[in-house]
Amino acid sequence: MEPGFNYRHLHYFWVVAQEGGVSRAAARLGVAVQTVSAQLQALERDLGVALLRPAGRGLVLTEAGEAARTLADRIFALGAALPEQVRVAAGSRAVRLAVGVSDGLAKLVVQRLLAPVLAEPGLRLLCSEGPQDRLLAELAQHRLDLVLADRPAPPNPNLRLYGHALGRSAVAWYGPPALAEAARSGFPQSLGTLPVLLPSAHSALRPALEQWFERHGLHPQVAGEFDDGALMKAFGATGLGLFPGPVVVEPAMLARYAVQRVGDCDGVEEQFWAIGTERKVQHPLVRRLLDAAPGG
Template sequence: MAPLNYRHLYYFWVVAKEGGMARAAERLDVAVQTVSAQVRELEQSLGHALFKPAGRGITLTEAGQAAMVHADQIFQLGEQLVASVREAATGQGQRLAVGISDGLPKLVVRHLLQPALQDPRVRLLCHEDEFDRLLGDLALHRLDAVLSDRAAPANPNLRLYSHHLGEAPLAWFAPAAMAAKGARTFPACLADLPVLLPTGHAAVRPRLEQWFERHGLRPRIAGEFEDSALLAAFGRSGMGAFPASQWTREELLKDKGVRLLGETPDIVEHFYLISAERRVHHPLVQKLLPAGRAPG
């Protein structure tokens, strides 16, 4: 089999991205006939049609969709290669692009990323988004890794790998003035206080609700937050009692206006690093996965 012609692949990739031959030709600043000929040669070399008519335009065939997955990976890696060479040549150090699931506690994120940040030349790019969208960006190699509170779901098309980084029990905190008014001990006091919770998108939310049921609690929910840092900020400002990871305990208690209500060792948050299958393993991602790692 003849080696793949990457110019042909690039023209195919641009056509698929632009949604048509004419728009691809405009982007590439070449004639439409040139684009069409390049794509046709790629189809001949692969032995399958990559596009089919769709109304007045074209769309990918199943073979074209499969080719597009690999083309995306190839050209994303190509962009990373250029950036890596430039950074190495200019002494800028390595770049690490990490997706942060929006429900993950920010202080926990800092802890999890610390092993990769020992070299002061590391350039860290953190992108926070919804879990599913981050997995899509990871599959396309726009991200080097994703940090989340859950493992990636099984999907043979994405080929993602979940690495368990650790776990931490939750504890409950409250504004000091609010905690001082509580007449009952923990956890019964939560029935007397306004409570702040993560929204249902957080993996720990069902565990919290089950814990309430086990203890016969029906708290008054004063607020629900997708962002864990925002949840803690509103709790610290006096809005209500709130749960947070034990890994953030020391940082939260630096605030004299916050008091620890009690610990819940039976409610555990899990933390994962999700990586994509690829030939080149990012050395900084590997630093996040030392054997036997435990919270510091």
């Protein structure tokens, strides 16, 4: 029996529900506002109920719209999984895992977090790095299976995202041998007279570092700010400045960048999160990552 609606109409409604307005949905879909409005009207006509109602300058879901949106989430999640499932059914050994990596998260930490799945036979790992807000938009469109970040997803009534804590790490200060030796004398006050490198204001770690400086009465000489933690460490290794790093990956960091530990950044921790679109995770590799986390 043919369904009583058009799946294209449903997709347009689903995007409008996520974006909270026809104009934003049209911009995301790359079509005219009139096209989106026509698709919505056609879907409501086919279903015989109103799915959206005006609220201020935007739209909100009716009770029927909430039910339709919940089902649409499942439908398009299944649609995104269809290619992989078909390949598996056809005997392909390829297992795809698309991961978004927030640019504020240390890359050595990312390697550690993904370690439980890296030995999967036929794994095809797709990593995309960028600002968390862009990655979350791609996650909501089911272009990614999960996002690894240094903070949970911010509240958004138009996006149903779920954060899963993967762990945390103490933070310490590091630098190349000569700079580290100079910094150990009178640490932590020495950080007020030596150059330091910091993550940019977009990082979840930055406010905690600024509070740490304030607690110790320090006014650091900031020689550089970086969105990318790996880039910050690379420049720190050249002697540009001392930099903070997660203790959990210290052995790998010391070996890769030939730096030394100066001292603890007491009271400062870095957190690691996996963000997904499902409360009950279905992707087997994502489930394995969560189970491997402390308390998973």
